[in-house]
Amino acid sequence: MMTVRVLIVDDEQPAREELAYMLGEIQGAALIGEASTGMEAVKKAKELKPDLMFLDIHLPDLTGLQVAELLNEFDFAIQIVFLTAYDHFAIEAFKLRAFHYLLKPYDLEDLIEVFDTYLNMLKENQMKTEQTKNKLAIETENGITYLSPKEIYFIEKQGREVIIHTKIEKIKALFTLNELFEKLERFSFFRTHKSYLVNLEHIKELRTWFSGSYNLIMNDQYQSEVPVSRNYVKDLREKVEL
Structure with a gap:
């Protein structure tokens, strides 16, 4: 099974620890870093190049949406999963080409669904690439x-x-x-x-x-x-x- 590299961004340490624990229960998920602010998230995204970023909407310096805008400008190949307690942020999230979002409180099943969706997306993209190449x-x-x-x-x-x-x-x-x-x-x-x-x-x-x-x-x-x-x-x- 392929390894999915994950970066967690949340200003609350207990929230990061809980998410990290649940990620440890998912086969193929590899936590490569954590960040507590928006600017730190951008810096670590550039350094670590994660596949998935779990990004809290509310951060002390930038909002999660602003972080996503910066990542889009830098053209980083990172899929973003927004973390929020309010579903009205989902509309803005998907305008920024967010891969997914999770409403707090979420559980292990919610995370597994995110990973399944991500892996299916990779398979579909690979098939499309092969079909394009093999004309x-x-x-x-x-x-x-x-x-x-x-x-x-x-x-x-x-x-x-x-x-x-x-x-x-x-x-x-x-x-x-x-x-x-x-x-x-x-x-x-x-x-x-x-x-x-x-x-x-x-x-x-x-x-x-x-x-x-x-x-x-x-x-x-x-x-x-x-x-x-x-x-x-x-x-x-x-x-x-x-």
């Missing part, structure tokens, strides 16, 4: 079309043309089938026939055809049929079935 640039007659491999259902060669089938459209690509297979093999693509590549994630059904060959029924809106040469059937079933 296939398809040269067409009109320019370049970008597709995620997940959007492609199957690819077929028709004469000299190579056609990419998504769920709803067909795209004529200026690639050979072999070139596309080299790019897509690591994304669960399988060659079922000398003229076809399929995305294994979009297979709906395998139907018996004749002479030991099969047809794949794809899960697109046309229920497209893709031939499977008998030489590929065994390998296909090993890849698809549990």
Whole structure:
């Protein structure tokens, strides 16, 4: 499990101690520092670079909202969890792109929910990054079309043309089938026939055809049929079935 680095900012020592104790009960939470004033919070945020900052709204020098404004100006990559006894501060908090807020008194379950939300956000961001990085640039007659491999259902060669089938459209690509297979093999693509590549994630059904060959029924809106040469059937079933 990943470690989440935490900075606590509260002017009351008992409140900091209580929060620190509860953080110690959460797997993966690592308390790296504490601050009792707004300026100290900004300084420690710069020095320690926490992932999460639990920030009290009421501080002796700056308000928590002012601290958040400063952090935004410095463009620190810190997610802020505001601590407040008044829920009307939540509106202002989220205007400052606060990650979360907790109403006092909070308990361990509230903190666990914050951490679960934070970890889920990281996973979603990672997925978005991977999807952005893993776009296939398809040269067409009109320019370049970008597709995620997940959007492609199957690819077929028709004469000299190579056609990419998504769920709803067909795209004529200026690639050979072999070139596309080299790019897509690591994304669960399988060659079922000398003229076809399929995305294994979009297979709906395998139907018996004749002479030991099969047809794949794809899960697109046309229920497209893709031939499977008998030489590929065994390998296909090993890849698809549990």
